[in-house]
Amino acid sequence: MKRWIMVVLMLGLCVFLVSCSGSTSPADVVVGYYNALVAGDASSLSQLSCADWEQQSRLMLDSFTGVKARVDSIACSELENDGSNAAVNCSGKIIATYGTEDQEIDLSNTTFLLQKQGSEWLVCGQK
Amino acid sequence: MRSRLLLIILLLTLVLAGTGGAPRPVHSSTIVQQVDDQSPERWREWPVVPVLSARAVEILNTAAQNSALDPHTFSKIGDCQFTPATFLAGYVKGDYSLPAEYEQTAHYFKESMVRDSITAANGLGVSSVLNPMFAAGAGYQECFKNETPLECELRTRRPVVVLVALGTNWKPGQEITFEENLRTVVEVILASGALPILATKADNIEKDWKLNLANARIAADYDIPLVNVWRAVQPLPNNGLQAPNNVYLTANGWLEQNRAWLRILDEVRVVLEP
Numbered sequence: 001m002k003r004w005i006m007v008v009l010m011l012g013l014c015v016f017l018v019s020c021s022g023s024t025s026p027a028d029v030v031v032g033y034y035n036a037l038v039a040g041d042a043s044s045l046s047q048l049s050c051a052d053w054e055q056q057s058r059l060m061l062d063s064f065t066g067v068k069a070r071v072d073s074i075a076c077s078e079l080e081n082d083g084s085n086a087a088v089n090c091s092g093k094i095i096a097t098y099g100t101e102d103q104e105i106d107l108s109n110t111t112f113l114l115q116k117q118g119s120e121w122l123v124c125g126q127k
Numbered sequence: 128m129r130s131r132l133l134l135i136i137l138l139l140t141l142v143l144a145g146t147g148g149a150p151r152p153v154h155s156s157t158i159v160q161q162v163d164d165q166s167p168e169r170w171r172e173w174p175v176v177p178v179l180s181a182r183a184v185e186i187l188n189t190a191a192q193n194s195a196l197d198p199h200t201f202s203k204i205g206d207c208q209f210t211p212a213t214f215l216a217g218y219v220k221g222d223y224s225l226p227a228e229y230e231q232t233a234h235y236f237k238e239s240m241v242r243d244s245i246t247a248a249n250g251l252g253v254s255s256v257l258n259p260m261f262a263a264g265a266g267y268q269e270c271f272k273n274e275t276p277l278e279c280e281l282r283t284r285r286p287v288v289v290l291v292a293l294g295t296n297w298k299p300g301q302e303i304t305f306e307e308n309l310r311t312v313v314e315v316i317l318a319s320g321a322l323p324i325l326a327t328k329a330d331n332i333e334k335d336w337k338l339n340l341a342n343a344r345i346a347a348d349y350d351i352p353l354v355n356v357w358r359a360v361q362p363l364p365n366n367g368l369q370a371p372n373n374v375y376l377t378a379n380g381w382l383e384q385n386r387a388w389l390r391i392l393d394e395v396r397v398v399l400e401p
Contacts, residue, residue, distance in 0.1 A: 062253075067249075109259075109260070110272075
């Protein structure tokens with residue numbers, strides 16, 4: 001019985017530490033950004049963007065209006081990270097389907113710039 | 128008493144004559160009518176092919192002297208209905224009959240008529256041409272990494288004229304961003320030295336014609352030409368649209384659209400090649 005209590009307490013501690021250990025990594029933020037983009041999820045996209053980048057995020061969201069899009073084989077990594085600013089590039093692609101025709105958008109051409117605001121990493125630019 | 132009655136009858140006759148069916152001078156109302164006809168709200172009454180304004184001619188004359196631009200080149204911005212499969216290429220390839228009076232124009236612009244544009248492809252909308260992901264990311268090797276399809280098209284093709292037909296790929300709530308983004312597109316084109324030519328669209332997917340109004344408003348604001356494709360296809364069955372969706376043009380709709388654009392290109396060619 002004591003052992004079970006210990007296990008439950010340890011699990012609770014782990015959950016607490018993970019939830020308080022800081023924000024999602026810059027790479028994870030960009031994965032979430034791409035997923036929101038193809039899902040047409042304006043709310044999530046806005047939450048993952050700096051205030052100055054929200055308009056561009058909206059434009060990017062609108063740009064997929066005419067197609068059905070999905071993210072395929074995405075893997076993102078940090079090119080730079082000084083604790084306040086980060087640059088993230090991803091491999092993989094967005095497959096944009098129009099009718100029966102697929103168009104592949106190579107994600108490696110896009111590098112997102114992120115800033116840490118409070119405890120959150122946000123997409124603030126592109127290079 | 129009798130004279131009073133006669134006076135009343137006379138006055139009534141005069142009043143009725145003043146409001147009756149007698150012809151009235153039309154000068155003032157005609158002037159008002161002319162002014163109103165130019166207002167964007169009355170885009171349905173705008174001609175299918177406008178006469179180029181003095182400003183448009185000035186832009187073309189300046190573009191013709193600009194060594195950074197190719198006077199024989201136009202670019203296209205639009206969706207699948209603006210690709211060579213359905214748009215203009217048929218005049219060069221012999222798929223459509225080319226009226227004799229436009230042979231010179233088809234010859235003048237023949238390379239642009241058969242060539243793909245980076246900014247005209249399936250599913251593209253006004254936001255897509257401003258999103259760099261649809262340039263290099265979409266496989267256009269000639270585009271820089273962070274360049275938009277529009278910037279890449281203008282840099283690599285160096286057009287003097289850019290034909291813009293946007294609005295069909297749209298979803299509810301995008302009216303404001305559509306107009307904002309289209310203004311951006313127009314300003315980028317003007318900054319390159321080229322003349323943008325806008326168009327109305329035949330469909331009404333937005334239900335209240337807001338996008339055609341936006342096209343007309345921008346054309347009026349910038350004093351640039353607008354080809355009224357909507358008006359060109361009105362005489363056709365189902366107004367030139369494929370039933371039941373009523374989004375894309377029928378084959379005859381494509382022909383009418385092509386004819387309208389060919390006519391404006393003819394006006395452009397006359398300015399460029401006096």
